[in-house]
Every structure is written in structure tokens, then in C-alpha cells.
């Protein structure tokens with residue numbers, strides 16, 4: 001057995017682990033990172049990048065077809081083979097040389113294998129041929145092991161060889177009939193992508209389509225999916241699966257409906273990659289999500305940091321805000337926290353402090369790349385009410401904004417803002433419509449900076465842009481003073 005001593009050992013080289021490691025190295029610490037699959041993690045090879053590549057060509061085609069002059073120049077149909085080939089390139093053909101080179105350049109030592117905590121500040125790495133290396137950490141161990149698809153226990157499902165998001169993101173052929181279980185973000189985006197690529201898609205969702213977003217946004221996406229030929233079963237659950245001799249999957253739903261598909265995508269949420277990371281050695285339960293304090297230290301069963309606070313968790317595995325950009329935000333704060341603690345400097349975890357990931361609680365932006373796109377940050381009316389905030393919600397027809405009408409004929413969309421009535425600041429914003437993704441950051445800034453609504457009147461949107469929606473929403477809300 002080899003033994004290696006570093007200041008910091010990070011388990012998991014996804015976007016979050018990479019950024020924690022980089023931050024710690026930049027602060028002068030020595031860092032080892034452990035990765036069992038591809039450096040770059042889920043996002044680079046099986047999630048954000050390949051799925052957005054699968055969606056992009058159809059979005060560009062729709063944009064061209066919404067303008068008469070451009071439409072007349074579009075003479076053919078979408079080319080699925082070309083879409084899949086471009087997707088392959090965006091997944092770096094599932095090779096991580098580029099990201100390994102980046103780690104090298106950053107001065108992070110890479111250990112390939114499965115990492116497991118074996119004692120305080122100690123990580124054992126078992127490589128593909130069973131060799132074990134022991135890594136010791138002077139300052140901190142960071143778990144950034146992400147999540148995997150959660151496959152529910154339903155009769156026949158695992159024998160039916162279902163797709164998870166990994167197979168959907170990396171498929172080399174478009175199935176004729178695709179059944180999708182789950183109406184969350186993965187289900188909605190993959191229904192959009194595969195319907196455009198030519199599959200007959202059926203989506204089965206227990207709690208409706210995109211239940212976490214404003215109903216005006218999910219309703220519009222549901223209507224559009226139906227217009228694209230997607231069959232929606234929106235209060236339904238499958239009870240059984242059987243892949244027959246012809247390799248067709250026969251599904252039965254709870255109401256007795258039966259349907260057939262060539263592939264089944266299970267998109268029913270995620271489970272944390274903590275089953276084999278050695279949680280049992282530190283008094284935690286393998287397979288659980290990791291609870292953390294405001295500086296991302298892992299909390300034990302008694303609610304206090306594990307040991308003397310040497311163990312941290314960042315990114316999807318702590319479930320705070322399972323999105324790449326938000327995990328990287330945690331990673332930046334955590335890298336600086338570990339560096340500060342190592343030198344005895346002050347750690348500022350007060351709200352919006354340098355070492356706190358406060359935005360996780362107030363201003364998490366997300367773009368859902370459906371047709372049309374949904375962009376959302378902060379609260380919905382329902383989540384604000386559940387959080388006990390006294391709010392007023394206003395909405396406006398996005399198609400009535402001059403910039404949107406110019407952008408595409410028949411532009412259809414809607415936007416809404418949620419105002420905290422006690423503080424008179426924005427706490428939520430949702431917009432749905434073609435090409436709305438880039439509108440989102442203005443709302444994120446307004447929420448994170450707690451800009452008073454009265455001051456927003458002085459942030460004048462340029463004419464004629466879709467951003468004029470801000471003015472229309474303010475006019476609908478009215479002056480506060």
C-alpha cells in the first residue's frame with residue numbers, strides 16, 4: 001500500500017469537485033482528487049452538455065420556421081444523425097483527456113479509482129485492478145460524489161433494461177417509441193428532444209408535468225408537447241413492465257391502461273452517491289443524502305459537524321440546489337473556506353458572506369430547455385406561500401411585448417414576478433417562451449441584490465427587446481410609493 005499526504009482530498013471529480021480542488025490549490029494548498037469514472041462528472045458526459053446538444057438543433061429550426069423569410073429558406077427536415085454526431089462532440093466522445101489536462105495544469109493530483117473514507121481524514125482509493133492507495137488529508141476531505149438516477153421498484157422494471165438519463169443522453173439511435181416515466185426536468189426535456197428527433201413519445205408522470213414551476217409555465221409546455229404529438233398521462237403511474245420476445249416493452253398503468261414502447265426512460269429523480277463512500281466509518285448511514293452546515297461541513301446524526309469538522313460535502317450530494325452552476329458556486333465558497341481555516345483566517349458564513357452559499361436558499365436560477373424554454377429563479381407563488389412569505393404575484397403576456405412579437409411570428413409566452421410585500425423586493429421570477437433563457441440573469445441579480453421594487457423602475461429595458469417584460473410587470477404591479 002502507498003500512502004500519500006495532501007492538505008485536501010476531494011472524492012468526485014465532477015464540476016463541483018474540480019472547482020473545490022482548484023480553489024484550494026489557488027489558495028496554496030496541496031490537493032488530491034479521486035475519480036472512479038470520467039473526470040468532468042455527470043454534467044459533461046451524461047447530463048447538461050449532451051442533453052442540451054440534443055435539444056439545440058430543433059430549437060434553431062423552430063426559430064427559423066417562425067419567420068416567413070427564414071422559413072422559406074428551410075427546405076429539409078431535422079437530421080437526427082447530425083444531431084447525435086454534434087452531441088457526441090459535446091460529450092467529448094466520452095473521453096476525459098481534456099479535463100485531465102486541465103487538472104494537471106491546475107496542479108491537482110488525480111487518483112483514478114473508487115474513493116472511500118476509512119478513518120478520520122483518510123481516504124482509500126481502489127483502482128480498476130483492485131490496488132489500494134491510502135490518501136491522508138491534513139486539512140479536509142470533501143465529498144463531491146453527486147447522484148445517480150433513482151430507479152423505483154416496480155414489477156418487471158429492472159428486467160426490462162430501462163434507460164436512465166445516461167442512456168437518453170448518450171443514445172446512438174432514436175427509438176421509434178419512447179415511454180418516459182417521470183414529469184420532472186429530465187422527463188420534460190427528453191420528451192421535447194426525442195419528439196423532435198422523431199420518436200413517438202409517451203410521458204407518464206405521477207404529479208403532473210414540471211410540478212415545481214409556476215402552472216402558467218408548465219401548462220404551456222404541456223400544450224406544446226401535445227402539439228408535437230407527445231402523449232401525456234399526467235396523474236398516472238406505471239405498475240408493471242415486461243420486455244417481450246420482440247424486445248418491445250409492455251407497460252401497464254395504475255388505471256389499467258396498457259401501452260408498448262421500444263425503450264423506457266426512467267426519470268423519477270436522483271439518489272445520492274453515498275452508498276460506498278464509507279459513511280459507516282463516521283457514524284452516518286450509507287446511501288443517505290449529506291446534511292451540511294452553513295460552511296458545508298457534514299453534520300452527524302446529532303446535528304454537529306463530523307469529528308472536528310474535517311469532512312465537507314458540496315454539489316448534488318448535499319441536495320441543497322442540484323444544478324451545476326449552483327454546485328460550482330458552493331465549490332468556490334468551500335475552496336476559500338478550507339484555505340481560510342487552514343491559515344487560521346476568519347471564516348465569514350453570515351448571510352451573503354464570502355464563505356456562505358446563501359443564494360442556495362434565495363436565488364437559484366434554472367433554465368429548463370423545453371419548447372418553449374422556462375427560466376425561473378427564486379420562489380414561485382406556491383413556494384413563497386409555503387415558506388410563510390407575504391407576497392403578491394403579477395403576470396403578463398410575453399407575446400404582447402414588442403421585442404417578442406418581432407422575435408417570432410405568433411410568439412407565445414408569459415412571465416410572472418413574486419414580490420415580498422413586507423420588504424418590497426423581488427423574491428421570484430418565472431418566464432416561459434421561446435429564447436427566454438438569457439432574460440434570467442437580470443432577475444437573479446435583482447433577487448440576490450435585494451433591489452427595492454421602486455428602484456427597478458429606474459432599470460430601463462432597451463426598446464424593442466423582450467426585456468421590456470420587466471416594465472410591463474412593474475406597470476401591472478403598480479407604484480409602491
Ligand SMILES: Cc1cc2nc3c(=O)[nH]c(=O)nc-3n(C[C@H](O)[C@H](O)[C@H](O)COP(=O)(O)OP(=O)(O)OC[C@H]3O[C@@H](n4cnc5c(N)ncnc54)[C@H](O)[C@@H]3O)c2cc1C
Nearest residue numbers: 012014015016036041042047048115146315316322323324
Ligand atoms: C439529464 C440531466 C440533465 C441535466 N442538465 C442540467 C443543466 O442543463 N444545467 C444544470 O445546471 N444542471 C443540470 N443537471 C444537473 C447536473 O448534472 C448536476 O447538478 C451536476 O452534475 C452536479 O455536479 P457534482 O459535481 O455535484 O456531481 P456529478 O457531476 O455527479 O459528479 C460526481 C463525480 O463523482 C464521481 N464519484 C462518485 N462516487 C465516487 C467515489 N466513491 N469515488 C470516486 N469518484 C466518485 C462520479 O463518477 C462523478 O464523476 C442535469 C442532470 C441530469 C441528470
Ligand SMILES: NC(=O)c1ccc[n+]([C@@H]2O[C@H](COP(=O)([O-])OP(=O)(O)OC[C@H]3O[C@@H](n4cnc5c(N)ncnc54)[C@H](O)[C@@H]3O)[C@@H](O)[C@H]2O)c1
Nearest residue numbers: 182183184185186187205206207237267268269322367368
Ligand atoms: N435544465 C436543467 O437545469 C436540468 C435538466 C435536467 C435535470 N436537471 C436536474 O436533475 C435532477 C433530476 O431531475 P429528474 O427530472 O430526474 O427528477 P425530479 O425529481 O425533478 O422529477 C422526477 C419526477 O418523477 C415523478 N415520479 C417519481 N416517481 C414516479 C413514478 N413511479 N411514476 C411516475 N412519476 C414518478 C415525480 O413526480 C417527479 O415529478 C433535478 O435536480 C434537476 O434539477 C436539471
